[in-house]
Amino acid sequence: FSQALPSIDVGPMRGQPPFQMGGSSLGYSVFQSATQLSARMRGLYLYLSRLLRPVWLSHVMHVAWPATEKPKRKRDDWWPPPPDPPPMAKGAQWQCGFSKSQRGFARSQLLLLKSALDRCLPRLTTASNPVSPEDLDSANGALHLVTASVEALDFLELLSGCTAAMASGSCPAETLLRFSELTFRDLVCQPEARRILQGLMQAGIVACRDLSNCPSLFSKAALEVQEAYEILKAVESSLTAAVNSTLEIARLSHFTHRGLAILERHAAHIDLMEAASRLRAVGACKGLISLCSGVARARDPKDESLRPQDPSNPRIQQLHYARLECYQVVLGILDDVLSFARQRGRLQSSFALPPGGPHVELPELLPARLSEFDAIPILDGLLRHCLEGHRYQADELFHFCILKWMMQSGLPPYQYKSPYLKNFLLVHAKDHPELHCRYLQHNGRWAEACDAYISLARNAELKPEGQDDRLLMLQNAAICARMPRSNRKVEPILRMMSETARQSQESYPIASNRNYYEAFRNCETTP
Numbered sequence: 001f002s003q004a005l006p007s008i009d010v011g012p013m014r015g016q017p018p019f020q021m022g023g024s025s026l027g028y029s030v031f032q033s034a035t036q037l038s039a040r041m042r043g044l045y046l047y048l049s050r051l052l053r054p055v056w057l058s059h060v061m062h063v064a065w066p067a068t069e070k071p072k073r074k075r076d077d078w079w080p081p082p083p084d085p086p087p088m089a090k091g092a093q094w095q096c097g098f099s100k101s102q103r104g105f106a107r108s109q110l111l112l113l114k115s116a117l118d119r120c121l122p123r124l125t126t127a128s129n130p131v132s133p134e135d136l137d138s139a140n141g142a143l144h145l146v147t148a149s150v151e152a153l154d155f156l157e158l159l160s161g162c163t164a165a166m167a168s169g170s171c172p173a174e175t176l177l178r179f180s181e182l183t184f185r186d187l188v189c190q191p192e193a194r195r196i197l198q199g200l201m202q203a204g205i206v207a208c209r210d211l212s213n214c215p216s217l218f219s220k221a222a223l224e225v226q227e228a229y230e231i232l233k234a235v236e237s238s239l240t241a242a243v244n245s246t247l248e249i250a251r252l253s254h255f256t257h258r259g260l261a262i263l264e265r266h267a268a269h270i271d272l273m274e275a276a277s278r279l280r281a282v283g284a285c286k287g288l289i290s291l292c293s294g295v296a297r298a299r300d301p302k303d304e305s306l307r308p309q310d311p312s313n314p315r316i317q318q319l320h321y322a323r324l325e326c327y328q329v330v331l332g333i334l335d336d337v338l339s340f341a342r343q344r345g346r347l348q349s350s351f352a353l354p355p356g357g358p359h360v361e362l363p364e365l366l367p368a369r370l371s372e373f374d375a376i377p378i379l380d381g382l383l384r385h386c387l388e389g390h391r392y393q394a395d396e397l398f399h400f401c402i403l404k405w406m407m408q409s410g411l412p413p414y415q416y417k418s419p420y421l422k423n424f425l426l427v428h429a430k431d432h433p434e435l436h437c438r439y440l441q442h443n444g445r446w447a448e449a450c451d452a453y454i455s456l457a458r459n460a461e462l463k464p465e466g467q468d469d470r471l472l473m474l475q476n477a478a479i480c481a482r483m484p485r486s487n488r489k490v491e492p493i494l495r496m497m498s499e500t501a502r503q504s505q506e507s508y509p510i511a512s513n514r515n516y517y518e519a520f521r522n523c524e525t526t527p
Contacts, residue, residue: 036132036134037134037135037138038131038132038135040135041134041135041138041139044138044139044142045138045142047113048113048142048145048146051106051109051110051113052149052184054106055098055102055106055184056183056184056185057183057184057185058097058098058183058184059097059180059181059182059183060096060097060098060152060156060182060183060184060187061094061095061096061097061159061179061180061182062094062095062096062097062180063092063093063094063095063176063180064092064093065087065088065092066087066088066090066091066092068087068088086173086174086177087173087177088173089166089167089169089171089172089173089176090167090168090169091167091169092166092167092176093163093167094163094166094167095163096156096159096160097156097184098156100157100160103153103156103157106149106153107150107153107154110146110149110150110153111150113146114143114146114147114150117139117142117143117146118143120139121139121140121143124136124139144216145188147216148188148189148216148217149184149188151213151214151215151216151217152184152187152188152214152217154213154214155187155197155211155214155217158206158210158211159200159205159206162205162206165204165205166205170203170204170205171199171200171203171204171205172199172203175196175199175200175203178196179196179197179199179200182196187217194217194218194222197217197218198218198222198226201218201222201226202226202229202274208223208226208227208230211223219269221266221269222269224262224265224266225262225263225266225269225270227259227262228258228259228260228262228263229259229274229275229278231255231256231258231259231262232256232259232278232279232281232282232284233278234255235252235255235256235259235282236278236281236282238252239252239282239283239365239368249365252282252365253364253365256282256284256287256364256365257287257364260279260284260287260290260291263275263291264290264291264294267291267294267295267297267298268295268298268299270295272291272292272295272325272326272329273329275288275291276288276291276292276329279291280333282365283365283366283367283368284364284365284366285333285362285366285382286362286364286382286385287364288329288330288333289330289333289382289385289386290391292326292327292329292330293326293391293392293395293398295326296322296323296326296327296395296397296398297395299319299322299323299326300319300322300323304316304319305317305319305320305323305397306396306397320397323397324397324401327397327398327401327402330386330398330401330402331401331402331405333382334379334382334383334402334405337370337375337378337379337382338379338409338411340370340375341375341376341379361381362378362381362382362384362385366378383402383406383411383416384416386398386399386402387399387402387403387416387417387418387421388416388417388418393419396420399418399419399420399421399424400420400424400428402418403418403420403421403424403428404424404428407429407432407435412438413425413435413439414435414438414439414442414443415442421439422436422439425439433456433459434456434473436452437449437452437453437456437473437476440452441453441476441479441480444483446480446481446483446484446485446486446488447480447486447487447488449476449477449480450477450480450481450486450488450493451488453473453474453476453477453480454473454474454477454493454496456473457469457470457473457474457477457496457500470500471497471500471501474493474496474497474500475497477493478490478493478494478497481493
């Protein structure tokens with residue numbers, strides 16, 4: 001609190017600079033301030049300072065932490081001394097720093113001042129009563145300070161009846177410890193105090209419906225986000241009883257959609273990690289993927305991090321990593337399902353459903369415990385939702401993250417119809433050229449696939465140890481040439497296979513003959 005009012009001071013106190021005149025624990029008066037306030041503004045701030053001075057630097061709550069046993073100091077433990085153990089939140093005794101009568105008296109006086117300001121402020125803007133811009137800004141600032149102080153007193157009045165909830169241990173000890181250190185000034189002026197108050201609200205110490213009359217302390221967006229969290233908590237508590245009821249699952253899915261719509265509406269203001277933990281607790285993986293995409297879009301609405309002119313720009317890098325942080329949440333979901341499928345031994349090298357086969361519709365709420373038979377279809381459904389969903393087709397960076405994760409995990413990315421898959425395989429998968437050939441083969445582009453396999457086989461011919469790979473590539477090229485409307489002849493490819501087998505027979509006669517006959521038989525039996 002800095003008192004910016006002219007005052008009569010004898011001179012600077014000992015140990016103070018010359019420009020600080022007559023200081024106190026509340027601050028000091030500014031000497032020769034550039035702001036010229038009128039006499040009525042000085043009187044207004046003087047009266048307001050006298051109202052707030054008794055409570056301004058006082059702690060809003062007093063707490064007596066439960067006694068904790070300190071570890072016994074050993075013989076060699078002299079320096080540095082061990083840190084004090086964190087206090088125990090459960091069993092602490094909380095009491096408001098101001099009595100009920102003190103809160104009521106301060107609130108009544110501030111309300112009288114607020115009504116006077118509401119009545120007088122419109123007159124300051126009329127043409128018949130011109131005022132300086134400094135006076136108008138000072139009057140608006142005083143009204144904001146009075147309003148925030150009244151809301152802080154209302155919040156303390158509400159919190160004084162919730163001391164039992166604070167002592168129950170439901171709130172993290174760190175949040176309670178930081179809240180016990182707040183003064184009334186912090187509660188009114190400091191933006192950092194808003195995060196602590198939101199922690200109390202998220203822990204259920206105070207209900208969000210009782211905080212609608214404190215817009216300065218709790219914004220409308222924060223209250224709506226908390227409402228969504230309470231909806232998800234109610235859904236989580238009802239999921240166990242609704243496992244075998246399709247109607248109940250549909251009802252809970254509807255409630256989850258309501259909470260998810262609120263979170264997506266405030267995507268720019270939510271804590272993504274907190275929202276992710278609550279959505280995963282109810283199994284809303286599809287909704288969480290949609291929320292992560294919305295948060296990434298809110299952090300970089302103009303897609304500046306995709307194709308920047310200067311990639312070394314710190315702002316561009318910050319936007320890039322802010323979006324990657326959102327996509328890491330999605331990759332965490334895929335990692336969990338993939339690790340479960342591999343632990344159960346159900347994952348094969350090509351796990352996705354065959355082309356044209358029935359695709360399992362991914363439910364809105366996944367079961368809390370996956371069965372070994374559901375893990376692979378769910379993983380396939382999640383990948384199709386990410387790579388083939390219309391909602392994410394404009395997010396190129398999101399597709400690249402999913403495709404890169406699939407390559408690192410040994411999964412076939414060419415089995416999914418991502419609009420960015422071809423460019424990804426050509427640019428970011430140069431070390432795996434066979435993936436581009438399989439992509440062409442999987443999509444029925446037989447002529448291009450045949451030419452790509454032959455080109456890859458010719459490159460493998462330059463390597464002494466690449467004869468088996470060359471034979472495999474020629475086999476795939478022959479299969480593609482036999483397909484309808486490929487416009488390629490299989491006889492030259494078979495001659496190349498014979499030549500490859502003859503060249504490798506000198507080094508590995510038995511293995512080469514076996515590989516050749518197996519490849520030739522596969523080519524003959526393939527329609």
